[in-house]
Amino acid sequence: MSSILDAMKQAELESQNSHVTEEVTHTRLVDNTPRFKSVFPMAEVPVDETRPASMDGVVGAAEAIVDLYRMIDRVADTSCTVLITGESGTGKELLARAVHGASPRRDRPFVAVNCGAIPEALLESELFGHARGAFTGAVATKQGRLAQADGGTLFLDEIGELPLALQVKLLRVLQAREYSPVGDTRTLSADVRIVAATNVDLEEAARNGAFREDLYYRLNVIHLAAPPLRDRPEDIPALAGYFLERARVKAGRDRVTKISRQAAEMLCSYGWPGNVRELENTIERAVLLSGGSVIEPRDLPPKLQGFGGSEARTGPRLSDRGVDLRKAVETFENQLIRQALEKTNWNKKRAAELLGINRTTLVEMLKRKRIEAA
Numbered sequence: 001m002s003s004i005l006d007a008m009k010q011a012e013l014e015s016q017n018s019h020v021t022e023e024v025t026h027t028r029l030v031d032n033t034p035r036f037k038s039v040f041p042m043a044e045v046p047v048d049e050t051r052p053a054s055m056d057g058v059v060g061a062a063e064a065i066v067d068l069y070r071m072i073d074r075v076a077d078t079s080c081t082v083l084i085t086g087e088s089g090t091g092k093e094l095l096a097r098a099v100h101g102a103s104p105r106r107d108r109p110f111v112a113v114n115c116g117a118i119p120e121a122l123l124e125s126e127l128f129g130h131a132r133g134a135f136t137g138a139v140a141t142k143q144g145r146l147a148q149a150d151g152g153t154l155f156l157d158e159i160g161e162l163p164l165a166l167q168v169k170l171l172r173v174l175q176a177r178e179y180s181p182v183g184d185t186r187t188l189s190a191d192v193r194i195v196a197a198t199n200v201d202l203e204e205a206a207r208n209g210a211f212r213e214d215l216y217y218r219l220n221v222i223h224l225a226a227p228p229l230r231d232r233p234e235d236i237p238a239l240a241g242y243f244l245e246r247a248r249v250k251a252g253r254d255r256v257t258k259i260s261r262q263a264a265e266m267l268c269s270y271g272w273p274g275n276v277r278e279l280e281n282t283i284e285r286a287v288l289l290s291g292g293s294v295i296e297p298r299d300l301p302p303k304l305q306g307f308g309g310s311e312a313r314t315g316p317r318l319s320d321r322g323v324d325l326r327k328a329v330e331t332f333e334n335q336l337i338r339q340a341l342e343k344t345n346w347n348k349k350r351a352a353e354l355l356g357i358n359r360t361t362l363v364e365m366l367k368r369k370r371i372e373a374a
């Protein structure tokens, strides 16, 4: 774990946090120093994890995401097949690009094919190419995506939609690294890494015959499960900051630089069925709608109204992956302590009163937890 990477990551987190500010209701908070850090769980994310440089552009420090960085790092120097699963908008394509970027194939093409978007009749020729005269309209020889990806990575999106006939042909690519273009008797060799993605349960599809079981096992050598955003709400502030930065540049709205505390709470409390893509679109829209420099609740879509604020707070949600209870309690405790300190302008006596503990107990806790004024 390199300390330079640690430092870079820390700096990245801090700059992302700096997009979110308190409402200016407290004199201490009028300046632009990062406040979000001390209010949201981001501050408690361990910063001793590194990630491959190729993960640039992938934002997230939640345990489930850090596991993915680790896995991508571990298989970086191989060409093993990778299967990425996850709900729509969770970042499957971004992860596929990260796998490519971390591999020695990074200087060769990354070619994406959406198996669900191309009509079945065209898909075979799209993937494998065709010979001249192979079918009506095949007026010239055409190179397939497999050949275009030579030496690089072929990303097969929505692999669950691949017709059974083509599943056999893909199996041949995976097993023997060879294929034949449509209407061509030659056998060509394929030097590609296959990364496939799906939001359907392929194991289930294999059980009921919609997907070849042998292909499923061949694809599922390394499995990356992109977590839904609702299972990693601690990443929402950083993602929101990241998308804000991108959106203000894209829309030429330089003046929009902050997200108000209330709007940030709404973002953190919403369930995000459309995952990261929905958050990205929401921020883009808010940047366009915002009349000032701060994104306010009124700039967020109606479906988010009613989320956030103390009355709508439902407390932490237990994800399917479970939780480290001690860490979670510690995080919660640290957040309340930081809030008490901020509210009292770091007056430890008054902060201790707000927390219902002795001043000396608070001082001891601050020392043990290494909490200092920003």
Ligand SMILES: Nc1ncnc2c1ncn2[C@@H]1O[C@H](COP(=O)(O)OP(=O)(O)OP(=O)(O)O)[C@@H](O)[C@H]1O
Pocket (backbone or CB within 6 Å): 057, 058, 059, 060, 086, 087, 088, 089, 090, 091, 092, 093, 094, 095, 199, 226, 239, 242, 276, 277, 280
């Ligand atoms: N961790 C992340 N950090 C930064 N941006 C992200 C992250 N995850 C997703 N995004 C962004 O969210 C959008 C959706 O991501 P992506 O297209 O990779 O999702 P997907 O899982 O392939 O979605 P679908 O199943 O709908 O195809 C993209 O603009 C992507 O850049």
Ligand SMILES: [Mg+2]
Pocket (backbone or CB within 6 Å): 092, 093, 157
């Ligand atoms: Mg996708």
